Amino acid sequence: MVDILVLYCSQDGSVHKLAQQIARGVNSVTGAEAKLRTVPNNKPKNNLFAPEIKLSEIEECDGLALGSPTHFGNMSGAMKSFIDELTPLWFKGSLETKVGTVFTSSHSLHGGNEATLLSMQIPMQHLGMLIMGVPYSVKELNTTKDGGTPYGASHVGDQAVTPVEEKIAYAQGKRLAELTIKLRS
Known part of the structure; x- marks a missing residue:
């Protein structure tokens, strides 16, 4: 069994909804x-979110999906604060050759979704991860x-996550999961 970690930060629930669809796909x-x-210091507007991450769970996972709202691109x-705490795992090479992917949400069409997805991929590359997008x-x-890019699932707008956005996140x-299994076998 491969363990896929879906780690996210969400305030209004959109990133949380995408995370749920990614988990369903896995x-x-x-x-x-x-x-x-969820990451430490996540300040959701409601209490419908997942438990807080432990550093050991990052080290032990076989694959990682990382999600964050878009804040100014x-x-x-x-x-970012949580990622900065991964230095001990970087020193040990704990995440090298693990598959990583990213997802996001913004309130406006030109809110910077693709820039945000790319910004989350950069530390994954420094950690030695293999980056996976959406073909x-x-x-x-x-x-x-609606949302959705080859860099990762996304949501656009202040309305509910759309069925199309959900399907992209699920895929x-x-x-x-499929790539992680292939890599581990």
Whole structure:
């Protein structure tokens, strides 16, 4: 069984909804199990979120999906703060050759989703992770008028996550599990 960590920061619930869909995609693959966690200092507007991450869970996971709201074209401060705490794992090479992927949400169409996704990929590369995106074989990526990019699932707007955005996140989670299993076998 491969252990896929879906780690996120969410304030209004959109990133949380994407995280749930990624976890559903992971869990749809035989031999993979998703674990939902939030970063420390996440300040959600409600209490519907996952337990807080322990550093040991990052080290022990086989794959990682990282999600954050977009704040001025970058990840949230809480997510960046948590990533900065991964230096001991970087020294040990704990995340090298693990598959990583990213997802985000912003309140506006030009809120910086793609910049945020890329900003979260950079530390993953420094940690030695293998970065995975969403391929255009996911048909919703070709037709979306909502969120969704080849860099990772995304949500746009202050309305609920759309069915198209959910399908892209689900496909991303499924692909993460499949690639992690292939890499570990």
